[in-house]
Amino acid sequence: MHGGAGPKSTWSGLESLTEHWTVLHVYRRGFDPSPPPLRGRQDFLVDADDLTDVFREYRPHVVAHSYGVLGTLLAAADHPETVRSLTLIEPPLYFLLPRDPEVAHLEQLGNTVLTDGLDADPSALREFLTLAGSPISDSDRLPEAAVTAIERAHNSRLPGQAHPNLSVLRAAGIPALVASGRHTAGLERICDALAEELGADRAVHPGAGHFVPAAPGFADRLHTFLSSVSSHSDNP
Template identity: 65%
Template sequence: MDEVVVVRTGSGPEVLLVHGGASPRTTWGGLSSLADRWTLAYVHRRGYPPSPAPRTGRQDYEVDALDLAPLLVGRPHVVAHSYGVLGTLAAVASAPDSVRSLTLIEPPLAFLVPDDPDVARLERLGDAVLTHGMDTDPAELREFLRVAGAPVDDGPLPDGVITGVRRAHGGRLPGESRPRLDLIRRAGVPVLVASGNHTAALERICDALAAALDAERAVHPGAGHFVAAAPGFAERLDTFWRAHEN
C-alpha cells in the first residue's frame, strides 16, 4: 500500500488533522477531549509510521498535497500545523469547496513578511536544518529546535529529537512554496489562524496570513509551537467548528 494512513477516533463530523515535523501524537494530544463530539482523523504524513516512507526519500509538501486531496472528499474541517500547512494549503487551493473550515497553526511562510529581519533569520535557521540535518551549526540547530518546540536543553540532544532532524534532512524548503491564498479567500473558506505567542517572527507570519485570507486570528500561549496543547485552544476550535458546521 502506498497511501498515507489516517487513524480515526471519536464520533461526529470529521476533522482532518495534518501534523508538521512532529508526530501526530505530539502535535494533537491536547485535542483528545474533542472526540466526544467530533471524529478526529489523524493523518500520518509520509515517513511517520504507519504511513509509508516518502516516495522521493524526502519530506515534500507537494507530495503531501497529493496525499491530502482524496481525504477532502467528505468535506471535513481541516487543521494543519507547521510544515503540514504547506501541503494543506496546496490541496485546499485546488478544491476550496471541499472543506468546511480551515485552521492554520504557525506555518513557515516567510514570504508573507518580506524585509523583516526576524522572519528572515527564522527562515535561514529552518533552511539550514533541512539542508544540513545534524551537520547544522550546533548553536543554530538548538536555536531552531527550541523554536520548533523540541525538548532541548544544554545537554546531548534526545534520541527522538535526533530522529526528527534526520527525518527532516533534505526536505523541500518551505521558501519554495507559494500557495494560492487568493483562491481560498475568494471561495469564502472560513479560516482560523492560530499561534502561541512564543516567537515574534511566527506572530508576524500569522498576522500576515490572517490578513491575506480574511481569517479569524487566535493567540494561545502556554505550549510554545504546539499550540494545540495550549490552554483554551481546544475550546476555541470547538466553537469555530460549530460556527461553520454546514
Template identity: 60%
Template sequence: MGEIVVVRNGSGPEVLLVHGGAGPRTTWGALAPLAERWTLAYVHRRGYPPSPPPQERQDFAVDALDLAPLLTGRPHVVAHSYGVLGTLIAAAAAPGSVRSLTLIEPPLNHLVPEDAEVARLERLGDTVLAHGMDTPPAQLREFLRLAGAPIGDGPLPEEVVAGVRRAHGGRPTSEARPQLDVIRDAGVPVLVVSGDHAATFERICDALAAALCGERSVHPGAGHFVAAAPGFAERLETFLRKNTFRR
C-alpha cells in the same frame, strides 16, 4: 506510492488533523477529548509510521497530493507548521472541499517581506532541512527551540535526533507559494493561531490571517505546539461549531 494512513477516533463531523515535523500524538494529544463530539482523523504524513516513507524526501507538494482524496467528505481541516503548506495547496486546488481551515504557526515567511528576523528564521529552517545533524550546533538548537523540541543544554534526546534526520533533505519551506487568493475568494472560513512564543511567528500569522480574511487567535503556554495550550481546544470547537453547517 502507497497511500498514507489516517487513524479515526470519535463520532460526529470529521476534523482532519495534519501534523508538521512532529507526529500526530505529540501535536494533537491534547485534543483527544474532542472525540466525544467530533470524528478526529489523524493524518500520518509520509515518513511517520504507519504511513510509508517518502520516495525521495519530505515534500509539501506530495503532502498536498496525499491530502486531496481525504477532502472528498468536506471535513474541517486543522494543520500545524510544515503540514499547513500541503494543506493550503490541497485546499486551493479544491476550495469547496473543505468546511473550514485552522492553521497553526506555518513557515510562510514570504508573507512578511523585508523583515530581517523573519528572513533569518527562513534561512535557519532551510539550513536545518539541507544539513540535518550537520547544521552548526548553535543554529540547530536555536531552530529546535523555536520548533518546540524538548531540548536542554545536554545531548539532544534520541527522538529529537530522529526527527531532524527524518526532515533532512526535505523540500525547503521557502519554495512554498500556496494560492491564498483562491481560498480567500472562495470564502473558506479560516482561523489562524499562534502561541505567542516568538515574534516572528506572530507576524507571519498576522499576515496570513489578513491574506485569507481569517479570524486570528493567540494561545500562549505551549510554545510551537499551540494545540496543547490553555484555551485552544475550546476556541477551536467554537470555530468548528460555527462553520459545521454552512453550505
C-alpha cells in the same frame, strides 16, 4: 495534518474534541503507518497530492500545524470545494513577509537545519529545536527523539518554496482560523499576515510554545470555531 512532529505529539491537548467531532488523523509519509516519503525526503508538494484524495473523500474541517499547513493550503487552493474550514497553526509561510528581518532569520535557520541535518552548527540545531517545541540546553546531548526528527526532516523541500494561492481560498469563502502561541515574534507576524490574507479569525494561545494545540484554552477555542462555521460549511 501534522508537521515535523507526529500526530500524537502535535495534537496532544485536543482529546476533548472527540466528544463532539469525528477526528481523522492524517499521517504524513515517513510517519508510521504511512509509507516512506517519495525520493527519501519530506515534501509538501507530495503532501498536497495525498491530501487532495483525503479532502475529496471526506470534505473535512481541516486542522493543520507547521509544515503540514503548506500541503494543506496547496491542496485546498486547488480544490476549495473539498474543505469545510481551515484551522492553521504557526505555518512557515515566509513569502508573506519577504522584508521582515525576524522572518528572514526563521527561514535561514530552518533552511540550515533542513539542508545540513545533524551536521548543522550545534547552536543552530538547538535554536531550531527550541522554536519547534523541543528546547535543549547547551549542556545536553540531543535526545534520541530529536535526532530522529532532524534525520527525518533532512533534505525536506524548503518551506520558502511554498506559495499557495491564498486569494482563491478567500474568494471561495472558506472559514478560517489562524492560531499561534506567542513565543516567537516572527511567527506571530506570519500568522497575522496570513489571517489578513484569508480574512480569517485570529487566535493566540501562549503556554505550550510551538505546540499550540496543548496550550490552555485552545481546544475550547477550536471547538467554538468549528461549531460556529459547521452549519455554513455543511452546504456542498
